[in-house]
Amino acid sequence: MLRGRAVLVLGGLVLALLAPTKAAVADGPSGGVACTPRKLDCDVSVEVPGKPAGTKPGKPANGGGGGGGKPTCALDGEPVPCTSHLGQFNAADACYWRLKDPQPKTRAEAEFTTGLPEDWQPGDPGKFYDVTCPGADRQLMGGMTYSETGPDGGGVDVRALADQAVEALRLEGADIGIAPKPDGVGLVGMPVWIWNRPGETHTGPASASASAGGVTVTAKAKVRNVTYRMGDGGDPVVCTAPGTPYSKEFGMRVSPDCGYRYERPSATVDGGRYKVTAVTTWDIDWEGAGQSGTLTTTRDASTSVEIREAQALNTR
Numbered sequence: 001m002l003r004g005r006a007v008l009v010l011g012g013l014v015l016a017l018l019a020p021t022k023a024a025v026a027d028g029p030s031g032g033v034a035c036t037p038r039k040l041d042c043d044v045s046v047e048v049p050g051k052p053a054g055t056k057p058g059k060p061a062n063g064g065g066g067g068g069g070k071p072t073c074a075l076d077g078e079p080v081p082c083t084s085h086l087g088q089f090n091a092a093d094a095c096y097w098r099l100k101d102p103q104p105k106t107r108a109e110a111e112f113t114t115g116l117p118e119d120w121q122p123g124d125p126g127k128f129y130d131v132t133c134p135g136a137d138r139q140l141m142g143g144m145t146y147s148e149t150g151p152d153g154g155g156v157d158v159r160a161l162a163d164q165a166v167e168a169l170r171l172e173g174a175d176i177g178i179a180p181k182p183d184g185v186g187l188v189g190m191p192v193w194i195w196n197r198p199g200e201t202h203t204g205p206a207s208a209s210a211s212a213g214g215v216t217v218t219a220k221a222k223v224r225n226v227t228y229r230m231g232d233g234g235d236p237v238v239c240t241a242p243g244t245p246y247s248k249e250f251g252m253r254v255s256p257d258c259g260y261r262y263e264r265p266s267a268t269v270d271g272g273r274y275k276v277t278a279v280t281t282w283d284i285d286w287e288g289a290g291q292s293g294t295l296t297t298t299r300d301a302s303t304s305v306e307i308r309e310a311q312a313l314n315t316r
Contacts (some may be wrong), residue, residue, distance in 0.1 A: 073291050082158075082291055090151035091290025092214075094143055095133040097151040103128050116146040158217060159293070162286040164210035165219035166295060173301030174226050174278040175202045179246035182303050187310045188262055188309045195243030196226055196278070199310040203242050203284070217288030223294075224281040230260050231274030231304070266307040272305040305309055 009249035071083040073089045082089050087098025104110040106123050113128065119128075126148040133141035178184035200206045204222040211217075228237040243258035266274045279299065284295040 025270055051241055079082075080134070086134075088151065089131065089290070092151065093161065094135065094290075095131050098130045098132075099144075100128040100130050100144065109149075110144075110146070112144070114143060114145045120146070158215060158289045158291045161210050161212055161215060161217040161288065162291075162293060165208050165217045165286055165288075166215065166221075166284055168199045168208035168210055169206050169219055169221050169284070170201050170208075171204075171206065171221055171280075171282050171299055172199075172201045172295070173200055173299040174280050176276065176278055176301055177243070177245055178276065178305060181309075182305060184306075186262065186305055186307045188265055188307060189310065190261070191252060191254045191303075191304045192230075192260040192262065193244065193246040193250075194228055194239065194258045194260065194276075195245050196223075196239075196280075197245075197254075198242060202280075217286055217291075219286040219295075221282050221284040224283050226258075227266065227279045227281070228258075228260070229277045229279075230261055230262070231265065231269065231276055232266075234260075234263070240303060262307045264307075265309050266305070271304075273306050275302055275304045277302045 008184075061119070072093065073080050075089075075094050080089060084096065086096035088096065088282065091098050104113070107120070108114055110120065110128065114131075117124075117195065126146050127150060129145045129147060129150070131142040131145045135187040172301055177197050179193040186192060196203050206221045207218065209216050209218045223240055223242075225240045226243075228239065237258065237260050239258035241257045246255070262274070266272055280299045280301070284296050284297065285294055
């Protein structure tokens with residue numbers, strides 16, 4: 001018989017790491033909304049115990065080219081400014097369109113205008129544009145043009161259409177998987193496994209398009225990484241892969257790609273649980289009507305875990 005010897009209860013340790021326990025304290029529901037509809041720089045978050053609180057549509061990452069990046073345009077395969085003193089570049093005819101100011105008010109002022117109907121009268125819904133078509137052998141093209149729809153069949157703002165395509169991606173924060181489970185209990189020093197459950201809006205790649213006036217802009221997004229802050233003040237965990245879901249047969253092994261160890265129990269923080277926050281960084285490319293751009297944006301999610309000290313028993 002053993003006397004006065006401390007024996008770690010390994011069976012209880014494994015059970016505590018993996019199985020739910022009624023003693024676990026769940027987070028209370030919380031949430032917040034700070035959003036203007038159809039804006040990219042807003043937060044919408046709803047937190048449910050044990051579930052991620054995603055932000056939609058989210059904020060641009062600091063220094064990450066938020067706002068869609070600078071669009072680029074091309075003429076005969078060479079980059080050209082999308083906007084200049086000549087107006088807005090229109091990929092459909094490779095010309096610059098600028099609304100004429102002031103607009104002609106008489107037939108005489110509108111003389112020699114391309115596309116002007118014979119029955120045109122002041123007050124008709126069309127507009128007059130100064131059109132300039134740069135490039136070799138195109139010097140005689142352009143001039144004052146009358147159009148009821150404007151360039152690209154409607155004067156489409158390609159950059160605004162890109163914003164719509166990005167919003168249509170419906171990107172979310174990580175769908176956090178974690179062992180110990182949020183409704184279970186983990187132990188100090190034991191491996192914690194973290195992963196982002198697969199899903200187009202959680203792990204990508206994701207693609208969406210927006211169309212107007214015959215122009216279509218497509219946005220494609222992929223996750224660069226997920227940064228987990230574990231709630232104990234330790235260094236963040238940056239995971240470039242989605243992570244490996246925990247399974248019982250892994251026992252006490254360390255996660256091969258996204259893991260952590262707590263060095264003190266969560267009883268030391270308010271509520272007795274560590275809040276785990278995941279920040280997903282998305283890289284987005286968009287293109288349409290001869291223009292293209294890039295965007296880096298982030299989405300947040302969170303869950304929580306309870307961590308206790310491993311208990312020792314004295315056996316006699």
